[in-house]
Structure formats: structure tokens, C-alpha cells
Amino acid sequence: MMKLYIQVLIGAMLLAGCTQPEAKPQEKVVKASSSIEVAEVEDMPIVPLRTAEEFSLEDKRVGIEPKVIEIPSLDVKAPIEEVGRLDNGQMGVPQDPDQAGWFSPGTKPGGRGSAVIAGHVDSKTGPAIFYELDKMKIGDEVLIHGEDGEMLRFAVVKKVAYPRTDAPVDEIFGFTYGSGLNLITCTGSWDRKAKTHDDRLVVYTELVEGTE
Secondary structure (H helix, E strand, O other): OOOOEEEEEOOOOOOHHHOOOOOOOOOOOOEOOOOOOOOOHHHOOEEEEEOOOOOOOOOOOOOOOEEEEEEHHHOEEEEEEEEOEOOOOOEOOOOOOOOEEEEOOOOOOOOOEEEEEEOOOEEOOEEOOOOOHHHOOOOOEEEEEEOOOOEEEEEEEEEEEEEOOOOOHHHHHOOOOOEEEEEEEEEEEEEOOOOEEEEEEEEEEEEEEEOO
16 A cells, blocks of 8 residues: 655646747647636645555556657657656656656556656757647557566547646646556647746546556
8 A cells, every 4th residue: 555645836737848939839629718817837836736545455557667658640759758846846847858758756657547748849949759749639549668678558538738827737647546648748829928838738548558
């Protein structure tokens, strides 16, 4: 039995890869409604987030440490690096715009809960790893490869674009009885004042096959 608590800023989706002025506006997907006023990320509170709970029965789904992400429909195959929680409460992001970042304090892909992988949409030199993430469709596959040849196959179940200060942190990072993998990047119009895109795109996927 285990209990794991992680605090993340409610603006954790403010990815460093979303701060490139050359970025082009991305196509909206499903737009979540919001009545709150857009605020600077430092004005947002840090909220407790539970990513695992006590279980009455043993759960053998421990997941794998992801090393490579593959998205066949987008012709994407790239290394995954571990990212954590920054001092200000935000989720870290990969240094290389052509790599993805797995939130390692949270759930492992294939484990019980919501694993989270973030990626840049663009950089100062052009498109980045998740530039075409908004083109994914329901049923599209995401393959996660482990260090020892393990492979997990996930399928897209939905995709949603949230206002950047109103992303549902508990839904994205929180506990679930299934084995989910959520991919995050930026989308929407460029906000010159905030130096970021207006929205955060989340592609929700669920485990359909594993060879761990």
C-alpha cells in the first residue's frame, strides 16, 4: 500500500516551450469553458494533488520508466527525459525541444494512475516534438518504449484545449483506477504580454497493450 502526494502549481501547464515569439497559433480542439480571468502564473496558488491512494488490494501494475515515445500517426519518435517539479511548483520541461519530458515524481506509464509527458510545440528555430499534437484523432496510438525492450501501447480517448490558467490539474495528474498517459503541449493564440500561448492542449490516452 502506498500513498504519494505531489504539489503542482495550478498553472503547471505553463511550459517553457510555450514562450517562443515565433510560434504560430495552433488549431483549437475541444475548448473547455472558463470564467476565470487570465493571470500571471506567479499569482496562482499551489494546490495539493493526490496521484495515488491507499489500495485494499495489491496492484501489480507498476509501469515502466519511459525512454522513447513513438506516435506513428505523426511520424514522431523521440527520446524521453525525466522532469520534476520546479521550486515554484511548476512541472519541469525538457531542455531539448525535440525530446519529451516525463513527470517522474508521478505515475509511470502503464502503472495505475495518470502518467504525464510534456513536450514543446515549437522553438526559436521552428516546430518542436509536439507541433502536430493537435492533429491526433481518437484511436491513434502512442507507443512507449522502456530501457529493456518493454513496449506499452496507448490509444487516444479524447483531447481537450484548456485555458492556460484553468487546466484541471487533478484530472491531468491525478489518480485513476486505469492506466492513463496524458500528453501536454501549448496551443491557441500567442499572448504577447504573458509571452505564452493562451491554451494548453491535453491528449488523453489509455493503455491497450503492454509487453512489460
